[in-house]
Amino acid sequence: MVQTLDAPHAAPVAASHRSDIDIRNVSKTFAVDGGTVQALADVSLAVRPGEFISLVGPSGCGKSTLLRLIAGLDVPDSGTVAVDGQKVTKPSLTRGIVFQDHRLLPWLSVEANVLLSLNSVAGAAEEKRTRVAELIRLVGLSGFEKALPHQLSGGMSQRAAIARALAPRPRLLLLDEPLGALDSLTRGYLQEELLRLWEHEGIAMVMVTHDVEEAVFLSNRVVVMDPRPGRVRQIFDIAGARPRQRTERAFVEVKQDILDLLHLHRHAA
Amino acid sequence: MSTAAPTSSPAQTSSPVRPALTRLGRLWRGALLPIALIAIWAAVSAAGLVNPELFSPPQIVLHTAIEDFASGAVPFALAATLLRALIGSAIGISAGFLVGTLLGLSGIARRIGDPTINSARQIALFAWIPLLSAWFGNGELMKITLIALGAFFPMALAAEAGCRNVPVPYREIGRVLELDRLTTLRRIVLPAATPALLAGLELSLNIAWLGTFGAEYLIGTGYINGMGDGLGAYLAAAREFARMDRVIVGVVSLAVVGLALDRAVVLLSRRALPWSRH
Numbered sequence: 207m208v209q210t211l212d213a214p215h216a217a218p219v220a221a222s223h224r225s226d227i228d229i230r231n232v233s234k235t236f237a238v239d240g241g242t243v244q245a246l247a248d249v250s251l252a253v254r255p256g257e258f259i260s261l262v263g264p265s266g267c268g269k270s271t272l273l274r275l276i277a278g279l280d281v282p283d284s285g286t287v288a289v290d291g292q293k294v295t296k297p298s299l300t301r302g303i304v305f306q307d308h309r310l311l312p313w314l315s316v317e318a319n320v321l322l323s324l325n326s327v328a329g330a331a332e333e334k335r336t337r338v339a340e341l342i343r344l345v346g347l348s349g350f351e352k353a354l355p356h357q358l359s360g361g362m363s364q365r366a367a368i369a370r371a372l373a374p375r376p377r378l379l380l381l382d383e384p385l386g387a388l389d390s391l392t393r394g395y396l397q398e399e400l401l402r403l404w405e406h407e408g409i410a411m412v413m414v415t416h417d418v419e420e421a422v423f424l425s426n427r428v429v430v431m432d433p434r435p436g437r438v439r440q441i442f443d444i445a446g447a448r449p450r451q452r453t454e455r456a457f458v459e460v461k462q463d464i465l466d467l468l469h470l471h472r473h474a475a
Numbered sequence: 476m477s478t479a480a481p482t483s484s485p486a487q488t489s490s491p492v493r494p495a496l497t498r499l500g501r502l503w504r505g506a507l508l509p510i511a512l513i514a515i516w517a518a519v520s521a522a523g524l525v526n527p528e529l530f531s532p533p534q535i536v537l538h539t540a541i542e543d544f545a546s547g548a549v550p551f552a553l554a555a556t557l558l559r560a561l562i563g564s565a566i567g568i569s570a571g572f573l574v575g576t577l578l579g580l581s582g583i584a585r586r587i588g589d590p591t592i593n594s595a596r597q598i599a600l601f602a603w604i605p606l607l608s609a610w611f612g613n614g615e616l617m618k619i620t621l622i623a624l625g626a627f628f629p630m631a632l633a634a635e636a637g638c639r640n641v642p643v644p645y646r647e648i649g650r651v652l653e654l655d656r657l658t659t660l661r662r663i664v665l666p667a668a669t670p671a672l673l674a675g676l677e678l679s680l681n682i683a684w685l686g687t688f689g690a691e692y693l694i695g696t697g698y699i700n701g702m703g704d705g706l707g708a709y710l711a712a713a714r715e716f717a718r719m720d721r722v723i724v725g726v727v728s729l730a731v732v733g734l735a736l737d738r739a740v741v742l743l744s745r746r747a748l749p750w751s752r753h
Contacts, residue, residue: 279647297651309644312750313666322662326653354750370652 226378226410227253227276232285234271245271247435248285253412258404260413260421260428264468268436269414273382276412277303289378299326302371306383308363310355316342316366317351323373341369344403361392365399372407381413385420397423401448418468422461423450430467440467531720539720540727548709553728556687556705559615563622564683568676570623571630575675578631579638580664596628600686604693618690625686626679633675637668670751673744680740684733 234246245268253259261269274280275287278297287294289301297303310319320341324334342351345365355363364384371379384400385393397420404411404424415421421428428442442464450457513533519525520532527535543549578585578592603624611617641664649659665672691707706725713721 277651279650297647297653299651299653301651303651305644307644309648311645311648311663311666313669314662322654322658323652325658325662326655356750 226255226257226289227251227412228286228288228291229253229272229276230286230288232272232275232282232287234268234275234280234282236271244435246275246282247437249436249438250285251429251438253410254426256408256410257426258411258413258424260415260425261431262415262418262421262428262464262468263431263436263439264433266433266436267431268433269431270382271436272431273303273380273412273414276378277301277380279303299323299374300377301380302374302376302378303380304364304367304371304382304384306386308355308360308367310363310366310370312355315352315354316347316358316369319355319366320370320373323370327374337373338369341373342366344372344406345369346399359392360388361396364388364396368400368403372403376409378409379407379411381411381415383414383416386416393417393420398449400424405448418461418464419452422457422464423452428464430464528717529719531723536720536723539718540724543721543724549706549724549728552704552706552709552725553732556691556707557732559618559691559705560622560680560683560687563619563687564626564680566619567623567626567683568630568679571627571675571679572634572672574627575631575634576638576660576665579635579668580660585635592628592631596632600625600682601689601693608694613694618687618694621690621694622683622686626683629678629682630672630675633671633678634668637671637675638664640671641667669748670744673740673747677737677740677744680736681733684736688729 229249229251232246232249233244235242235244243266245266249268249272251272261272263269271280275282276289276294278294278301281295294301310316311322314322317338320338321334324337327334329337339351342348345368347362347365347369350358350362350366355366358366368384381400385396388396400411400413401424413421413424418428422444425444428444430439430442431437432439442460444460446454446456452458517533520527520530531539540549574588574592578588600621603621607620607624608617611620645663645667649663654662687705688707688710691703691705692711693707694703706729710722710725713719713725
């Protein structure tokens with residue numbers, strides 16, 4: 207599929223019955239030290255167009271594996287992952303991904319890192335440069351275009367990584383613990399930034415996180431997963447207009463419900 | 476020391492001075508051993524403990540050095556050696572880079588090429604002389620071939636390892652950005668391999684430098700193709716005529732130029748890798 211800059215994807219139809227992401231009966235097993243670990247067992251999940259959805263759960267519940275399957279970095283042993291009705295078999299620029307370790311190429315400037323994501327996109331060089339500048343402004347990194355990644359703080363690196371993922375106008379943004387390595391203050395800022403970007407872009411976002419409060423703050427739905435083998439335990443609908451107040455009663459209650467469910471599991475294990 | 480200047484604190488005055496001092500100190504410590512050796516050499520010679528024919532005293536060596544530099548004998552030999560080393564290593568390093576990169580990128584190429592390369596590199600460089608001289612004679616072609624062969628292996632191995640060991644997270648970036656193979660090579664694989672490539676470059680130049688001297692000293696000196704040129708030929712002639720003063724001048728010149736080459740590569744490495752200094 208060839209993408210172009212001047213013809214972004216048609217906006218998702220809000221009333222569409224079709225899901226943005228359709229995960230059906232997916233299982234995945236990894237070979238580890240001679241044995242095998244079942245990362246996912248018969249997982250099904252549908253992500254709606256334009257939705258912000260979070261995957262939470264203890265380590266080993268397969269949430270990152272599920273994200274990698276959606277990205278096309280891994281393929282399931284059985285079951286299918288489809289995005290917009292198309293079966294996912296390999297990575298695509300239509301599905302942007304941000305990793306916990308920002309993975310900026312250390313030998314390229316911020317600008318060049320973002321520009322690299324437009325390498326396989328049709329369009330004039332001038333147009334691409336404009337798009338890069340726009341993205342750098344959008345994530346608040348103006349003035350740091352020429353900086354090398356090692357000159358940036360953790361939060362700034364993650365902003366650059368988000369700009370790189372968004373530059374080719376993906377239909378979907380996958381976030382693998384994007385704020386996991388940041389201090390709590392930077393984390394709070396970037397949560398609000400993510401919310402702003404989600405509203406600005408109008409695309410679906412799937413985020414893996416350890417932070418239940420972060421999940422409740424951002425998501426339409428929070429998927430709680432169980433480990434060994436990884437599977438969906440329960441899905442929480444989060445009501446309430448954004449930006450949400452973290453001290454509000456409804457917010458605190460749903461957060462507590464999710465935490466209780468996670469702790470319940472920990473005691474049972 | 477700073478009592479006369481109460482306005483500036485010791486910390487302020489000493490901070491810009493300290494790096495210069497340590498650099499000077501390091502240089503001084505590095506020079507200590509050679510200076511001591513020269514002093515012992517001078518003392519032993521002056522005391523008449525050794526045969527001056529076999530063990531020239533320092534003042535004679537210095538005199539010869541000045542004479543041979545002024546006459547152009549040493550500069551000419553140095554230039555010939557340096558040129559030969561650079562041509563030979565340029566050929567060997569380029570070939571090593573191409574072959575190593577190919578082996579690093581392609582599993583099939585690796586399975587076909589690796590056993591041969593790993594066997595061939597076990598052969599000592601000068602053990603190639605009988606075979607290569609049968610094909611290429613004892614002239615310039617032979618010398619350049621030997622130098623290039625010496626430079627080839629370190630670079631080929633470094634390029635192969637460098638291209639194979641690109642961290643998986645960076646490779647995955649190439650996949651999610653849908654980069655084609657050439658862009659992946661240029662933007663991800665080769666930059667990630669740069670530290671390995673520079674280490675290979677250093678080792679290749681090192682071996683090429685040793686190989687150049689060996690080629691000049693061992694191949695075709697005097698018997699078939701005339702004396703040849705370069706520091707190796709200068710040293711071979713000095714030994715032939717039992718001029719130990721010239722032998723020492725030649726050896727010291729080799730050491731100084733070899734060290735300068737090595738420093739140049741180290742300096743280049745630091746400039747080429749601004750991101751890995753942290």
